[in-house]
Amino acid sequence: MTSENVIETDGLTKEFKGFRAVNNVRLKVRRGTIHALIGPNGAGKTTCFNLITKFLQPTTGRILYNGRDITASRPHEIARMGLVRSFQISAVFPHLSVLENVRVALQRTLGTAYHFWKPERSVEVLDDRAMDLLEQVGVQSYAKLPAVELPYGRKRALEIATTLALDPEMLLLDEPMAGMGREDIKRISDLIQRVAKDRTVLMVEHNLSVVADLSDRITVLARGEILAEGSYAEVSKDPAVVEAYMGT
Numbered sequence: 001m002t003s004e005n006v007i008e009t010d011g012l013t014k015e016f017k018g019f020r021a022v023n024n025v026r027l028k029v030r031r032g033t034i035h036a037l038i039g040p041n042g043a044g045k046t047t048c049f050n051l052i053t054k055f056l057q058p059t060t061g062r063i064l065y066n067g068r069d070i071t072a073s074r075p076h077e078i079a080r081m082g083l084v085r086s087f088q089i090s091a092v093f094p095h096l097s098v099l100e101n102v103r104v105a106l107q108r109t110l111g112t113a114y115h116f117w118k119p120e121r122s123v124e125v126l127d128d129r130a131m132d133l134l135e136q137v138g139v140q141s142y143a144k145l146p147a148v149e150l151p152y153g154r155k156r157a158l159e160i161a162t163t164l165a166l167d168p169e170m171l172l173l174d175e176p177m178a179g180m181g182r183e184d185i186k187r188i189s190d191l192i193q194r195v196a197k198d199r200t201v202l203m204v205e206h207n208l209s210v211v212a213d214l215s216d217r218i219t220v221l222a223r224g225e226i227l228a229e230g231s232y233a234e235v236s237k238d239p240a241v242v243e244a245y246m247g248t
């Protein structure tokens with residue numbers, strides 16, 4: 001089916017001991033867009049993100065992925081369906097080289113198919129594909145370096161490469177720019193834009209200038225509910241949004 005929305009939530013609600021962190025959220029993420037989830041501290045962004053990636057189970061409500069109900073699915077099951085959270089399955093192994101990290105991620109995706117097919121070529125084929133991915137994220141010159149020695153921004157790029165190894169249809173990024181300087185922000189922004197050419201991206205991001213630059217569509221949460229939705233130009237001049245940000 002070719003629904004316009006990759007993700008749709010309906011009545012999504014999460015309570016922690018009676019406190020509603022996410023309240024009746026109806027979120028729609030359109031195919032092929034970069035969609036940002038923003039809002040003041042405590043708005044429910046992380047909880048919402050964890051519900052969609054199935055790291056948390058909703059108290060009530062439904063989550064549809066490509067029209068399919070994934071409310072009861074486990075994180076690894078939805079990852080196999082193509083809905084992948086960066087840094088989820090793809091933790092970086094610090095003492096493996098940059099190239100080996102991507103090779104491991106590819107092996108996980110491809111399983112034993114390559115070995116079965118032509119064992120003597122398997123490493124070579126995987127490494128070609130791994131180098132491709134490293135080039136895409138701009139860390140090819142670090143291929144032989146242990147991952148632990150990568151500068152911070154490049155490590156996040158490597159994490160994205162290991163996620164891309166899973167060939168996701170939709171990428172979920174939890175504060176991809178956290179802790180980054182201006183140069184790294186520029187580099188990761190470019191990368192997200194390239195990745196989003198043939199994928200859908202949903203991200204939680206605090207840096208509003210990044211959100212303004214990257215996002216096609218924005219959902220603003222406050223006190224667990226959707227306060228506004230639209231382009232950056234639209235939501236940034238919404239009085240309710242201005243007030244929610246000023247009030248924190």
Ligand code: ADP
Pocket residue numbers: 016019020021039040041042043044045046047048
């Ligand atoms: P945001 O990411 O927008 O800052 P969160 O989703 O982290 O907001 O949190 C929303 C609200 O839910 C906050 O008031 C937070 O204290 C509360 N909360 C989040 N996780 C838990 C938890 N595991 N137990 C109890 N309260 C929680």
